[in-house]
Amino acid sequence: MDVAHSEVFHTGTPVACSSCQARHGVVCGALSDHQLKELGRHSLRRKVDAGAEIIAQGAETSFYSNIMRGVVKLCKVMPDGRQQIVGLQFAPDFVGRPFVRESTLSAEAATDAEICVFPRNLLDRMIAETPELQRSLHDQALKELDAAREWMLTLGRRTAEEKVASLLHLIATHAEPQTAISAAFDLPLSRAEIADFLGLTIETVSRQMTRLRKRGVIVIENSRHIVVPDMDELEKISA
Amino acid sequence: MDVAHSEVFHTGTPVACSSCQARHGVVCGALSDHQLKELGRHSLRRKVDAGAEIIAQGAETSFYSNIMRGVVKLCKVMPDGRQQIVGLQFAPDFVGRPFVRESTLSAEAATDAEICVFPRNLLDRMIAETPELQRSLHDQALKELDAAREWMLTLGRRTAEEKVASLLHLIATHAEPQTAISAAFDLPLSRAEIADFLGLTIETVSRQMTRLRKRGVIVIENSRHIVVPDMDELEKISA
DNA sequence: CGCATTCTTGACCATCTTCAATTAAAGTGG
DNA sequence: CCACTTTAATTGAAGATGGTCAAGAATGCG
Incomplete structure (x- = not known):
């Protein structure tokens, strides 16, 4: 368990999936009861203050999360400090970038928020084993792509x-x-x-x-x- | 077979996959020999002149394609005519938006190009049956998302x-x-x-x-x- | 060769930025 | 609870970047 990972996990509380807002969200809605239980065992809820960073640009991604409450902003910064927000995510969105070791952007809580954090390795394994989950995440990625392109029109024109x-x-x-x-x-x-x-x-x-x-x-x-x-x-x- | 679909299919030539540039691309690289043969039977190569539209914004998506040669631009236009290119695609990229009936953008050949066109229904079925293919398309979607967000930084800042x-x-x-x-x-x-x-x-x-x-x-x-x-x-x- | 289209260049102008000052709101500590 | 500090938001004036309008050069096509 690496530093960023344990850091996160030590500050959370155990997870109760049954009453969870994201129970039927992108990730958990695609899992079997058995898988849900396993993911739950390795997940923790965590409160994040407004402004706190969830994952840093360039950092190794050792975990993913679901947004339970609040708004998360995805940012890109240039070496000279210029900054661009490239996406907003709301509950119960999934936050993370599968298939890649290093995050190309930072995720930060825009408001006080609550997230459900789970280890990357475990979810990656479940993605590989569960076509339903792959499909669900694929679908969210395509929706985010649509949103990003819509915003490109706003930015450019x-x-x-x-x-x-x-x-x-x-x-x-x-x-x-x-x-x-x-x-x-x-x-x-x-x-x-x-x-x-x-x-x-x-x-x-x-x-x-x-x-x-x-x-x-x-x-x-x-x-x-x-x-x-x-x-x-x-x-x-x-x- | 609807109009747009047949229109495309009547202007193409039969497909030979063995020597194809996209044989190991996003779509075909993820298919079994059997599937490749089936997809090949229903696909046609088509030449597209620079400037020609491959799919119109708002149109029903009855087919997908692979780019064999040339560059394709993805555009969004506003009712008043303002236009924004939201992506460029190169061979052997896949062009299409799975899981959605209507295209939110238009795809147009930027240069003279050649594409390999196949019916949407067939590929949708193969996606559902082939986790490998789902994964491959998911991966391309995430890469396009990264590229789109990188470009948002360019547009905004x-x-x-x-x-x-x-x-x-x-x-x-x-x-x-x-x-x-x-x-x-x-x-x-x-x-x-x-x-x-x-x-x-x-x-x-x-x-x-x-x-x-x-x-x-x-x-x-x-x-x-x-x-x-x-x-x-x-x-x-x-x- | 001539017409049409695309690209370049110039002059002027509008939008948005920069810099600076002021006001409002939110914490902090006595 | 209230002065005091700090941060966030608004407003104004001046300036720069990029847009608009217009003309001319280059390129391509019939």
Whole structure:
């Protein structure tokens, strides 16, 4: 057991799968009762404070996790410090990159979060033994690929205003999955993180937020809590 | 057999797998002799002119293909016409989006190309029956995901000069895989396509190319043929 | 050879960034 | 609980990067 691995495992608590939110998620939903029990024996729940790193860019991946609660951001940083968030993951998503020793990005808790951590070796073995699980993870990978490409369109071709509106729309639809006319939600990201997701600066994000507020598209109850009276309007602005 | 499907199949020629470039590629490399023969019976080789669409955004996906020769670009377009290239694929890559009826992007030949086309139903069945194949496609999906996220960093956080240098570097390393000091290659993309890949305009791409030329980083033999005397220099500029 | 398309170049302009100052919010310790 | 510090967010002014518009050069094709 290597350092990063044991570090994680010593700070968690035993796992109870039966009442788990991710019981029917990407990983656990594809396992037999027997496998679930085995995975459970080697897994631990762990609380992660907002901002804490789950896996570092360039680090060896000795474990995978399921998100139980909270939001996780996937980041890439350049040697000179420029940073780009390349994905957001929500419960009960799987976090990890199978088939590769070294992580090409870092995963960080954006909000306080809870994750269920399990050793890489064990899951890799189960993937090899369980076509159902392989298929399930393949499916999540393809969905993430679709999302990444959708975001490439946002990064490359949308204006600052459209970018901010797109992000608010993305988060709103994740927070309130029911297709309501209006939405109210907490932003899981700071202005700086939003900027890193949109390829903008903090100042531009802030200015676009106040522009949307002045136009009546959003209400900023406080910097983290947003109300969208008319989701269609927001979607129209995202283009 | 639906329209798009038959359209494709009527314009191809029978397949000979034994001497095929993709014989050990993502799809065919994972098949048994028996399966390969069956897939071969239902596949056809097809020539695709540069610019021709292989699959349209929003269209029903009734077939998949392997790239035998040439470069394929994956595009997303917005209702107002803004366009973003979200991926490049080279031989012997697999083109298609398993598990989903409708394509969220279009695939277009960037250069004259040759593809090997096979019906979706058949490959879907083989995927379900062949863990090896599932694994192989899963692996390609994860590699494309890595590439997409790497490109998100380029789109979001690099300057125009760095973007152009990054693209030249990407294409150079694909054209001349041996890690040489210098490289010479044909661009598979027009200036307009480069702009759509980098989230820039044609003019900015052109200006950055001449800047790189004046600095001696590249030699533009003609607008499509580029020589890079010092790849390290180019990589340094891509940041 | 002539027309059409692609690429390059220039001048001007808009958007977004940078730098700087101010306000608001969130911790901290007495 | 409240001053005090620290951090996050907003706002303003000036500047730079990249976009737009327009003209000209190069290339390719019938």
